[in-house]
Amino acid sequence: MSIDLTEETITDAVQQTFEGCTNERMREVFVTLVQHLHDFAREVRLTSEEWFTAVDFLERVGRISSPTRQEFVLLSDILGLSVLVDQINHGNGSATDSTLLGPFYVEGRPRAENGADISGGVAGMPLFFSGTVVDPDGRPVVGADVDTWHSDSEGFYDVQQADKLHGEPAMRALLDTDDDGRFWYRSIVPRYYPVPTDGPCGEILRAAGRSPMRPEHIHFWLHAEGYEPLVTMLFRGDDPYLERDAVFGAKRSLVADFVQHEAGETAPHGTVMSEPFQTVEWTFTLAPARG
C-alpha cells in the first residue's frame, strides 16, 4: 500500500516495491540505497530548494558529459567513492595496488607497437617507459593488453586539447606485452594538474575551498586472460601534491622513479639523445582471475 505515506512510513513502502526483483543482488542494492538516500534526506532535513538544486546539478553533470568528458566519474572521484570502491574490491593481495580510473580514459584509443612514440607530436621532455607484466610468481604475462594514458607537460590530456590536436589522440595507446611480458614506449613527461573545474564538479571544489590538484601520474589499465584486470597509476615521489590528491587516489606503493638524464646520454632504445629526457621502469604484478 502506497498511499498517505509519511516521513516515517515511506522508506519501508519504497523498499517493499523492490521485493519483486528477480535478481536478489539488485534487491539488496536498491533496498540499501533507498535506506541511505532517505536517511540522508531525513538527517540533513533536506529542503525542497536543496532538492531542486541537486536535480539541476545532476542535469548539468549530464549535459557536460560526453565520451571524452566523464563528469559523473569525476563526481564519484571527488566524493571519494571511486577509491572506496577500488579498496572494497582490490583491498589486498600480492598484485600491484590498483587505484581509480579517472575521467580521462577514452575507448577509442589507438593501438601502438612497442617502442612507438605515442606522444602524438605534442611538445615536451621525452619520456621512455619500460614495463614488465608478471604473475605473482614473477613469471612473465605474455600478450597482456596494456592501456596507458597521461597528460602533457602542462597537465592537459589530449581530449582537453581537441581543438589544438584536431581531435587526434595523443599520449594514449593500447600496447601488448611481448614474449618476455615486456612493453615499452616513448612519450613526453606529464605534469601535476587540476581536475576540470569548468563544470559542475568545479563548483563543489570552489565552494568547499578544496584544491583541484592531482599529483603527476601515468595511467595504466592491464587486461590479460586468466588474470584480474588492473587499473592503476604511477606517481612521482617528489610531487608537491602527492599527499593531497584531489581525488584521493595516490599511494606510496605506486611511486616510481622518474630518472632524469642529460643531453648526450643514450635512451633505452639506443639513440644518443640531443636533449634531456626521463626514463621510468616498473613491474606490474597481476592477480589470477577469481572464480
Place this chain on the structure above:
Amino acid sequence: MSIDLTEETITDAVQQTFEGCTNERMREVFVTLVQHLHDFAREVRLTSEEWFTAVDFLERVGRISSPTRQEFVLLSDILGLSVLVDQINHGNGSATDSTLLGPFYVEGRPRAENGADISGGVAGMPLFFSGTVVDPDGRPVVGADVDTWHSDSEGFYDVQQADKLHGEPAMRALLDTDDDGRFWYRSIVPRYYPVPTDGPCGEILRAAGRSPMRPEHIHFWLHAEGYEPLVTMLFRGDDPYLERDAVFGAKRSLVADFVQHEAGETAPHGTVMSEPFQTVEWTFTLAPARG
C-alpha cells in the same frame, strides 16, 4: 593527508576536505552525503562492475533529459525521495497537503484567462475545473499564480505527444485568481497512466517487477506573495491505482469529486452541453510565508 587511504580511513579523509566550506549548511549536507554514500558502498560491498553500471546509468539519465523530460526527477520519484522531501518540508499545518512535482512540469507554459479552454484542441470528455484559493482563515487569496497541467484521456502529456501537437502546449496553463480568489478553466478529463518507461528509470521498474502506473490526477502549483508555494495534485477516489501509485504521491486528503454530467446538462460557464462532461471543484488553502 590524502594518501594511502583505506576502506576504513577514506570517509574521514573526504569529509575533512569539506571543512573549508564557507557555508556551514553546505558542509553539513556534504559530510552527511559522503557518510551515507560510503556506508552504502561498504554495506553492499559495491563491485567495480556495479559502479560502472551506476555511472553508465546516470550518464544515460543525463542523455535522455531535456527541458520537457525530467528523468532525474523521475528517478527521485520512483525512489520515493521526492515525496520524502515533500513530507520533510510540508509535514503538517492547516494548508492543503502538498505532494510531488513530477517530471512533466514545463516552464514554457502559456498564460490563460479564467474560463479559457486549455485543452489545446485535444479530444476528450470536457472537464470544467473551478478552484478557490484561500488563506488559513478562509479569506480569498487574490492574484495568486496557478499552474495546472494534466494528461489527456489516454494518459499522455502534451510533451509526450510533441509530434502530434507540433510542439504546441496543451492541457497546461498559468492562470490567476480573481478578486474572490477564484480561478476556473475548461479542459478534458485526464486518465491514469504509466510513468515513462522507455528511459533508464523504466529499466529499474521492469527489473524490480514494479507497476509503472500512476492514478489519474491534475497537477497544481500555486504561488502568491506572502504565502508558501504549494505543489499538489488532485486524485479521483475510485481510481484503480490510487493505493499503489508508482511514485508514492497519492493522498486521501487530495481525493476530489469528479462529478459526471450527462448530455443536456448545463456546464459551469452556462452552456447547455451536447455531450457528457465532468466538473471538479476544490478549495486550496495556502500557508503564510515562513520567516
